[in-house]
Amino acid sequence: MKEVLKINGLQIGYKGNALMPPINAVLREGEAVALVGANGSGKTTLFKTLTGNLKPLEGGVELCGKPLESYSPNGKAKLFSLVLTEKPDDLFLKVFDIVAAGRYPHSGLMAKLRDEDYDIIKEKLQVTGVYHLIDRDFISLSDGEKQKVMIAKALVQDTPIIYMDEPTAFLDYPSKVELMHLIAKLAKEENKTILYSSHDLELLMKHSEKLWVMAKGKPMLVGKPGEVDVEEYLEIREKDKR
């Protein structure tokens, strides 16, 4: 399958201090990968480097065959979309307005929506199961609903890659499971490449397809949930677990 994201000898960190040995990894089309690691292990630093907000110390990132730096701001907006833990908090923002903003990289100065834009907005709201909320104030939604609206925004943005920062945080257990299914579905049916971070190790062991595991100072571990011993790598001992 097509390689969408390629990480070549990437050293991440601040002020010349590398957090871990160089990373070499690949994300393919239709692949959903979970990024696991304790707080401070470098998940956020990796995300910042992948979005171009932080310069790599060494090595680089290739998106669709071209280096990340070679893309313009609007070019990047068409390559990867974000789903973040922070959410818009304006009182009068409608669900429609937020999802429609996903079309902005594809529109002109007046952000005029064409018929096909409306079609995409409707379709993606249906895919994430929140079309019935289209007229609601975003601020009045539950955490799970907000998360799905932000994912619909990312889909409407129509990018090959989606980065999600802890999409299952703040959700109750059934919503977490539902969201894991949604991520798997988007990868398979919408052909998206998804990299998402999570702390829900048990959930990932059951529902994720592939893991990238990070720990400070160690090389990144890549593998399927059944094949890699995450707990040993992260040095989680029995007595810590409960």
Add this chain to the structure above:
Amino acid sequence: MANGKISYLCTVMSERKQTRLWLPTLLILLVGVLLFVLNLVVGSVGIPLSEFRDVFMGGGDETYRTIILEYRLPQAITALLAGIGLSVSGLLMQTLFRNPLADPSILGISSGASLGVAIVVLLTGKLSGMAVSAMPGWSTVGVTIAAFAGAFLVLLLILALSSRLKSMVSLILVGIMIAYIAGSVTDVLKFFSQKEDIHTFVIWGFGSFSNVGKAQLLYLASTITVGTVMAFLLSKSLNLFLLGDRYAENLGLNLRHASLLTILVSGFLMAVITAFCGPIAFIGLAVPHLARFTYHTSNHFVLTPATAVIGMDLALLCNLIARLPGFDGNLPINSVTALIGAPIVIYVIFHRQKVLSR
């Protein structure tokens, strides 16, 4: 998609938009016309309605003619223009700082503009040895530039600080402190200045819509039109700001350019009006909220024009109250704007708390 061109969604959206937009807009414009007429009719001198027809036909009594055409008409137009400019300027600031209490007068930007004007009015008088206020019509362009420079500098300072001040309240507190500093520097300048200049400056500081002569109206009208159109053209960026910096950037917005442009337009509008009318509080703070509540939207393609027309109405209303016969035109405009604006702001704070705690 099953039905390509005009989808179900599209029809629903456009029908909804139309009913929600046209009714309030028509009402606001009608009220605006009514207030404009009342601004011409009401005043300390009672003018018979029949005289208005004569005056606008080109005849009429000489005294009435002067009062209507030289005083009331320019004042009403100035109020209308200032209402538009101040409100749009306030809207840009509230969106840029994602802070419902951001406003030129609260963030110290008016004070920066005042300081700029003080430097021009008070210092040049001191240096040239004659009172500037005695000069034939103090240079409007000079005062505008000074107000703009002052406003712009404070805006840049606030923007630089805002990235470090995460809390809404701390940013406002810093703005108030900046206002104090600018105010005390202004006071020091006053101490060393000539009496006539101080008098001019103090009167200017009260705020008034009646200082703009017929000759300067065109200048005021064109600058405010340009500023408002620019603000409307920024709507896409402003909508993105609302989502938060990281989402905005990920949707292709160049944060630094867009912030700077927003500050320039907002500061420009504010500075032009402050130069002509003095620092006028609360209109820029309250009107964007009235627009949000009336249209129930945060979409700037609707909100920016809505803010402009509501600002026009509110400024005309404030001017009308300030000139009611009993006050003899002596009530400072700022007292009226505060009386109307402050309760609106208090309501906004309570409403926000209610919605957020749900």
